[in-house]
Amino acid sequence: GESVGLHLPTLSVQEGDNSIINCAYSNSASDYFIWYKQESGKGPQFIIDIRSNMDKRQGQRVTVLLNKTVKHLSLQIAATQPGDSAVYFCAENGNNDMRFGAGTRLTVKP
Amino acid sequence: SQTIHQWPATLVQPVGSPLSLECTVEGTSNPNLYWYRQAAGRGLQLLFYSVGIGQISSEVPQNLSASRPQDRQFILSSKKLLLSDSGFYLCAWSRGGADTQYFGPGTRLTVL
Numbered sequence: 679g680e681s682v683g684l685h686l687p688t689l690s691v692q693e694g695d696n697s698i699i700n701c702a703y704s705n706s707a708s709d710y711f712i713w714y715k716q717e718s719g720k721g722p723q724f725i726i727d728i729r730s731n732m733d734k735r736q737g738q739r740v741t742v743l744l745n746k747t748v749k750h751l752s753l754q755i756a757a758t759q760p761g762d763s764a765v766y767f768c769a770e771n772g773n774n775d776m777r778f779g780a781g782t783r784l785t786v787k788p
Numbered sequence: 789s790q791t792i793h794q795w796p797a798t799l800v801q802p803v804g805s806p807l808s809l810e811c812t813v814e815g816t817s818n819p820n821l822y823w824y825r826q827a828a829g830r831g832l833q834l835l836f837y838s839v840g841i842g843q844i845s846s847e848v849p850q851n852l853s854a855s856r857p858q859d860r861q862f863i864l865s866s867k868k869l870l871l872s873d874s875g876f877y878l879c880a881w882s883r884g885g886a887d888t889q890y891f892g893p894g895t896r897l898t899v900l
Contacts, residue, residue, distance in 0.1 A: 719896070722891045771886035775886060776887075779831065
């Protein structure tokens with residue numbers, strides 16, 4: 679069946695560098711996408727979303743890029759900080775429900 | 789603003805004992821409510837969802853049940869816990885089936 683997936687299960691970056699987390703989706707009918715951050719032992723937190731009529735959306739230190747041609751979603755974190763260490767996962771609203779990817783663990787090295 | 793609560797935060801229970809986890813939402817009416825289980829290092833597994841009072845849909849056959857006695861209250865239960873029921877349980881709410889889901893803080897359940 680169609681699902682949301684991730685390119686990399688883990689990502690390690692140096693503090694101050696930029697991070698890029700990727701997500702592939704296969705449901706071409708999806709028109710709404712979300713990135714969540716989940717710190718250890720906590721519930722997932724909404725970070726940023728994007729609708730399919732956009733290809734880029736910026737927040738505070740985060741940018742989401744959507745490439746509908748190749749069904750690819752990415753989350754960019756600028757000047758990564760130790761507090762950014764967490765699991766990040768994407769979600770899409772295909773088939774009138776939300777589907778979640780397994781997540782990428784981001785580790786920030788001091 | 790809307791908030792979602794879960795309790796207890798952690799729970800250690802013996803095999804065969806009953807379970808009751810509670811989730812409540814504030815600041816919204818008639819939300820969709822969801823129960824997920826998350827195994828260590830794994831993704832979210834949808835267990836139950838509810839679109840209204842007394843309306844429960846189950847995604848997977850299991851040892852658990854859910855109930856929604858009030859509009860903003862969602863309860864996850866079991867009559868007899870199994871070792872395999874251990875995990876991190878998350879409750880979430882949304883305005884609709886394809887809308888953003890907002891998660892509670894979670895309950896860490898350990899069955900011994």
